[in-house]
């Protein structure tokens with residue numbers, strides 16, 4: 130579904146991404162939920178930005194990003210053909226939400242655009258808001274984004290991204306502003322709604338290998354703008370080969386040990 134080749138990002142003579150390659154298979158195939166994991170500043174968000182056509186000004190990218198067989202490098206997602214337009218949930222939810230429009234109206238809009246009647250779209254939007262963890266979906270639906278907390282806005286963005294059908298969901302640290310319980314719920318939701326037949330594939334960006342391991346079958350480890358290891362999550366946890374992967378595994382194990390059992394499933398003790 131997604132094929133990135135020789136992706137290089139340069140700014141002011143500094144190379145930020147060194148010709149990286151990345152594949153995310155179509156939903157229903159092994160690896161349809163793939164995580165890019167690395168320390169802060171390693172190049173994760175730039176990779177996601179290149180896939181979404183949102184590279185910051187002053188950063189030049191070269192190489193190839195093919196999504197559903199279309200070359201999309203440098204083309205912002207809204208300007209792409211339907212079949213090659215990914216949906217996104219990111220670190221900064223204010224980018225995705227219109228500040229003046231009620232959240233429920235925003236989540237219902239793509240459902241209506243797909244042909245649902247207004248009342249059906251509204252009901253589905255309430256279901257999605259409930260699924261992302263709003264205890265009172267009606268109150269969330271009638272709120273403007275500024276009336277929500279940062280974590281609530283992030284969940285509203287996730288509901289919006291799930292309402293938009295697409296070949297790929299790019300989720301860049303979508304759980305950072307969330308408490309552990311809500312984080313677990315959002316990870317479960319992403320596992321239910323991505324990667325299966327008829328669902329979008331998932332490119333999941335995180336610094337937290339433990340979260341990636343709960344959700345994704347394949348992990349790509351990034352360090353200093355290079356993709357240093359690609360492995361099945363179980364292989365990576367049991368036998369990491371790069372120093373970056375070993376550090377991530379050690380950090381995930383420490384976090385796992387510090388949290389109650391079952392909070393982080395999928396990471397061996």
Ligand SMILES: Nc1ncnc2c1ncn2[C@@H]1O[C@H](COP(=O)(O)OP(=O)(O)OP(=O)(O)O)[C@@H](O)[C@H]1O
Nearest residue numbers: 140145168169170171172173174175176185188336
């Ligand atoms: N607009 C920009 N101009 C110049 N350098 C940038 C720009 N955006 C990112 N960088 C640099 O590119 C490198 C990779 O940044 P990126 O945002 O991809 O990191 P990251 O792995 O997502 O980190 P984090 O987990 O902290 O979000 C960093 O060294 C960063 O300073």
